[in-house]
Amino acid sequence: MPHTSSRTAGFGESVIRRMTRVALEYGAINLSQGFPDFDPPEALTKALAETASRGPHQYAVTWGAANFRAALAEKQSRFMGIPVDPDSNIAVTCGSTEAMMAAMMSVVNPGDAVVVFSPFYENYGADAILSGAEPVYVPLEPPDFSFDRKVLRSAFERRPKALILCNPSNPTGKVFTREELEYIAALAEEFDTWVITDEVYEHIVYAPAEHVYFASLPGMAERTINCSSLSKTYSITGWRLGYTIAPGEVTQVIRKVHDFLTVGAAAPLQEAAVQALQFPPSYYTRLLESYTQKRRLFLGALDDAGLSYTRPQGAYYVLVDIGAFDGRDDTRFCEWLAREVGVAAVPGSSFFREPVTNLIRFHFAKKEETLIAAGERLKDLSGIWREKGYR
Numbered sequence: 001m002p003h004t005s006s007r008t009a010g011f012g013e014s015v016i017r018r019m020t021r022v023a024l025e026y027g028a029i030n031l032s033q034g035f036p037d038f039d040p041p042e043a044l045t046k047a048l049a050e051t052a053s054r055g056p057h058q059y060a061v062t063w064g065a066a067n068f069r070a071a072l073a074e075k076q077s078r079f080m081g082i083p084v085d086p087d088s089n090i091a092v093t094c095g096s097t098e099a100m101m102a103a104m105m106s107v108v109n110p111g112d113a114v115v116v117f118s119p120f121y122e123n124y125g126a127d128a129i130l131s132g133a134e135p136v137y138v139p140l141e142p143p144d145f146s147f148d149r150k151v152l153r154s155a156f157e158r159r160p161k162a163l164i165l166c167n168p169s170n171p172t173g174k175v176f177t178r179e180e181l182e183y184i185a186a187l188a189e190e191f192d193t194w195v196i197t198d199e200v201y202e203h204i205v206y207a208p209a210e211h212v213y214f215a216s217l218p219g220m221a222e223r224t225i226n227c228s229s230l231s232k233t234y235s236i237t238g239w240r241l242g243y244t245i246a247p248g249e250v251t252q253v254i255r256k257v258h259d260f261l262t263v264g265a266a267a268p269l270q271e272a273a274v275q276a277l278q279f280p281p282s283y284y285t286r287l288l289e290s291y292t293q294k295r296r297l298f299l300g301a302l303d304d305a306g307l308s309y310t311r312p313q314g315a316y317y318v319l320v321d322i323g324a325f326d327g328r329d330d331t332r333f334c335e336w337l338a339r340e341v342g343v344a345a346v347p348g349s350s351f352f353r354e355p356v357t358n359l360i361r362f363h364f365a366k367k368e369e370t371l372i373a374a375g376e377r378l379k380d381l382s383g384i385w386r387e388k389g390y391r
């Protein structure tokens with residue numbers, strides 16, 4: 001058989017998808033892969049049904065249907081506090097996943113350094129490989145996941161082309177403070193670096209933490225490629241609707257890359273999702289209330305189980321310290337947990353560049369009854385570990 005490309009040789013199977021398979025095999029409650037087990041807002045499913053009969057069913061404008069971009073520009077400029085022009089600043093993509101890839105392809109040359117905070121969302125590794133970037137990792141130190149400013153500065157001294165900023169962060173639940181972002185902004189300015197942001201959890205930030213859009217910092221709109229999507233905000237991860245918001249010149253390039261990668265996001269789904277982008281402010285308040293309640297419930301369950309964890313400030317993930325059980329092999333522990341306790345998590349090591357093996361990640365974008373059931377199982381974890389441990 002002819003060889004496959006060397007660029008893909010380093011790709012392993014996604015650990016998250018593997019854990020989903022393990023969860024299925026053992027009938028475990030799947031708190032590994034981060035997608036909701038509840039329905040999107042009814043207004044959206046109705047709009048989708050109507051679109052099925054009315055259309056459109058053919059290609060939309062490759063960089064996004066005009067009405068979708070108009071609604072998105074209106075909503076994002078309101079939340080971000082910066083002007084967003086639907087005609088020059090937006091490229092609509094197939095999820096934030098494609099947005100990030102298109103952004104990287106558009107600004108990075110093979111061999112360019114790109115700063116990535118570790119732990120990081122696993123796609124950034126693949127984005128770097130496919131765009132030819134050389135990641136320079138800067139650790140976010142547990143338990144609070146702050147970064148050492150000197151280490152970040154020395155990463156910038158390698159003159160990176162871009163920095164990837166996941167805020168709020170998956171997997172840590174960290175929300176970067178304004179001061180941290182200002183420090184990054186000053187370095188980006190000094191070293192003339194793009195900042196590619198992944199802000200898919202922008203509306204899931206728990207008080208007192210506050211989401212500061214990087215592009216809203218003074219002077220940063222001109223060097224920021226804001227990537228985000230409708231996946232998490234409207235519980236429609238399968239609709240694959242994402243976008244970049246960026247200065248006009250780079251948006252032109254992103255649109256071309258996007259055109260060659262996928263041509264466009266699904267036209268009927270863009271049409272139906274215009275509704276969502278026009279939801280009133282109360283929608284976002286209720287969304288946050290609902291996640292705040294889920295967080296309260298799930299962290300309470302972790303407390304009841306005697307587990308220690310870092311309290312997430314945003315997004316819907318929590319990193320739990322398993323050092324009291326097996327701090328050396330988180331993958332083995334996750335398999336054991338799914339099999340013996342019936343709850344699936346993701347080994348934290350799959351997110352870290354550093355050899356961190358004492359953390360596992362749960363997500364809590366689940367119905368309350370699912371979280372309660374998971375909590376019931378986790379309550380017995382210590383007892384089951386004492387009784388059975390590894391066999």
Ligand SMILES: Cc1ncc(COP(=O)(O)O)c(C=O)c1O
Nearest residue numbers: 034095096097121170229231242
């Ligand atoms: C940080 C982060 N970025 C991007 C994505 C994927 O987003 P999308 O569905 O818009 O491609 C996820 C999904 O889990 C995520 O956690």
